[in-house]
Amino acid sequence: MQMFRNHGITFAVYPDAQGTEKVFPFDIIPRVISAQTWRRLEAGLKQRMAALNLFLDDVYGRKLILRQRVVPPEIVLSSQQYLREIEGLPVPRGIHCHIAGIDLVRDGKGDFFVLEDNLRTPSGVSYVLANRHVMKRVLPDLFAGYPVRPVEGYVHELLRHLRWLAPEGVDDPTIVLLTPGINNAAYYEHLYLAKQMGIELVEGTDLVVDLDHVFMRTTRGLKPVHVIYRRLDDEWLDPIFGRQESLVGVAGLVNAYRAGNVAIANALGNGVADDKAVYALVPKIIRYYLDEDPILPNVQTYLCALDDDRRYVLEHIHELVIKAVDGSGGYGMLIGPESTTEEREDFRQRITARPRSFIAQPVVALSVQPIFDGGRMRRTHQDLRPFVLTGPEVYVTAGGLTRVALKDGSLIVNSSQGGGSRDTWVLAEYGEDSQDA
């Protein structure tokens, strides 16, 4: 833990008054995934991202999938994350989601499911790299016995993907990472990635837009910027386009983007595809665009906006997990079996009042793995967030971020709610006989 603190590998927890800089808890027992299992996961992730990118292109373009009512348009178009303003706007190289983090869980039988898609500003990749760095230092001998696939290549791939997005005619693009600033929960990650890629870490006030071109203020005057890896949500990106009170955005940025003078990764409006209600439709989306069955199944999901589903949810609320469609970080959810009568009643009323805002899923009997806690071992739940880059090629991190629930029996692994993480080992092909953990 001391090693993490010294390196400043921290995570901010907003409601915690003392804690704008907490060390992200780390468990030394790695999670091991066999080559065979990983092959399937990787194929499933690539398939999912291909379909979601086609979906985004379609819903902001011709809307075929909606017009043919393969998925209910009222669910998709009523998403708070759907940006009508960018309809018909071409995105650089036709790709909407360049950087995605897909949350996977495993049930007691060992099957992987997709729990959530993060297609806007997924975070956590720096912890994947930091965890491996620490593991190699703390337990170097352990690596000798296993053919563990490296995770180092991510930063180079990310930079290559960002360079590829440069506007036409720009051979040596200036790329920046746009952060909301040092008080953001993931600032450490922004700092880490910018340093590793050798690009400037900029805040909104560092950028200025003039005649639809973006510049950064440097000591040698204004310097043109061609690609922005933004770690800011759509609504904060540009006070003219989104929230007027945004002090972290750049006025005029969206117009520069519209004019094709700057590429922004990820593109705007991706939130519609990772809306938790639209998540329930992803298997249909995959079948529609790719004409394939989904390799990775979803967790069964009930959409409260649909009458039949809602009726079922209200009757079985005590056995389901209820999630707000726009919630994240483990906030705004109800775990039925662990809830009180009052909490269930409260959610029942909220679902009835705003059915589009909620989904429900059965409680997944998450797989468990031992954790080393104060000198003893105990069981803990965990999930996995691999990162997928879509660009000149599709790149999937070997493994991803394994988050663990640190509280005894808890199902919530989110770092903002005190979850921790561990290194994830994907074994190379010749290690196939080993068991997954």
Added chain:
Amino acid sequence: MLSRAATSLTLLGRHLERADHLARILGVHVSLSLDRTDEPGPEFWARFMELAGWAGSTPSGRAEAVEVLITGTLGPSVRSSVAAARIAAQAVRPSLPTELYEQVNALHWRIQGPTWQPDLFPFLNDVQQSVRLVDGLLEDTMQHDEARDFVRLGKFVERTANVTTLVTRKSAELTEAPEDTLEWSAVLKSCFAYESYQARHSGGVTAERIIDFLLFEPALPRSARFSAQIALDSVSRIDGPGRRSKPRRLLSLLHAMFNGAATQMVAEHPREFETECRGVLRQLELAMRETYFHPSKVPANVIGDEGRAMPQQQ
């Protein structure tokens, strides 16, 4: 380099230098007050406060002056300067060696408590030693590039201003009378220059020699001339060959003022000299802001003349 980073690096240099200077003059003046047979009255401390940047402040005595200068928040104090340096360092963590940031951070937390109350001198010593350590880290662990030059620019412009203020104010206040000898020695000590002055001038402490030594000596790292020279060197490197920016021109002017000014003229008209220097320093601040910190001129090769054509506004 990003303008925001340049701003913060300059502020880091400036505020650490200020913390060091305040700790130094406070220690020297408290020591001076203890050396006197009579307890100095409020006037002594009012003059000291004005020198430290608290014009109009009238502390009742030593204890209050010490407290304000260490903990005050409405003007320059040791704590507020270190806090400002830490905020600046936080904003440019990508440009700083980790150890350097940690030193500034650690110093900030160390001086938060009331540790100065029982032991003032070790406390002030700790602040000065810590600033020295940061200086060392800057020279020894940081790349000698633009980032370092901006820290040095902030530091040495601040030092030029501080030394000039100290020397000219004291010249206006003190006489050559023997009773002021102790105060003149304190001026030298405030600039770490007492021993080197003694080594240079065996004939005792005289006002003119001190003015000459502290303002115009090219080899004394605390002299105004030396500081202006380092600031000018930093700006010259930042600009690179072929660019003669406004800050560079103004620093050349400032350096020339310490190069050519007659000691006697300063001794006779210290206030005028101070006003003149302050005028140049103020212009320099504005020029640095325009040139490095808030540039607004769009390069012509990006948009071109055609793109610049805008409808006339009424």
